[in-house]
Amino acid sequence: MNFWGRFSPIPNAKQKKVSDINLDYLKNILGILLIIIDCDNTLCEHEKFDISKDIVNWINKAKNKGLKIIIASNNKKERVEPIAKALEIEYVAKAYKFSVFLLWWKTIRKNEINPKQTLVIGDQILMDIIPGNIIGAYTVLVEPLSSEDAFITKTFSRRLEKFLLNI
Numbered sequence: 515m516n517f518w519g520r521f522s523p524i525p526n527a528k529q530k531k532v533s534d535i536n537l538d539y540l541k542n543i544l545g546i547l548l549i550i551i552d553c554d555n556t557l558c559e560h561e562k563f564d565i566s567k568d569i570v571n572w573i574n575k576a577k578n579k580g581l582k583i584i585i586a587s588n589n590k591k592e593r594v595e596p597i598a599k600a601l602e603i604e605y606v607a608k609a610y611k612f613s614v615f616l617l618w619w620k621t622i623r624k625n626e627i628n629p630k631q632t633l634v635i636g637d638q639i640l641m642d643i644i645p646g647n648i649i650g651a652y653t654v655l656v657e658p659l660s661s662e663d664a665f666i667t668k669t670f671s672r673r674l675e676k677f678l679l680n681i
């Protein structure tokens with residue numbers, strides 16, 4: 515892939531929600547070992563703490579298959595910790611995902627996993643898919659769980675997303 519190709523806003527795959535992602539395909543065909551997953555509107559709705567049964571089951575299945583899962587969220591610790599605890603997985607809060615180096619150092623590097631064995635899942639092109647593509651991970655875009663977004667997402671990120679996808 516050339517240098518600019520790394521900044522692509524195009525995900526490798528799109529799914530309606532996290533639980534639609536085929537874990538056997540991920541593990542056996544793509545060789546994924548680590549899943550970096552977004553929190554808001556990917557795992558649970560914006561500002562809510564309940565996680566749907568489908569998603570809880572999917573996370574448990576992934577863990578049983580030996581996949582490591584880490585939540586990477588731009589949101590603060592108080593928001594992400596209860597969700598990570600409920601799912602019994604690790605998290606990185608205030609990941610500032612667009613500064614991909616932080617994501618890289620805090621997650622992939624710590625686990626000594628090749629980026630190609632990493633899957634990045636999220637609902638935002640700007641905060642999830644582009645950073646995932648930059649680090650060379652396999653990226654899956656999911657539809658946001660609700661139409662409610664953080665203010666900055668609503669006013670800035672979603673608009674830029676539309677622009678990027680129309681070029």
Ligand SMILES: [Mg+2]
Pocket residue numbers: 552553554555556636637638
């Ligand atoms: Mg999100």
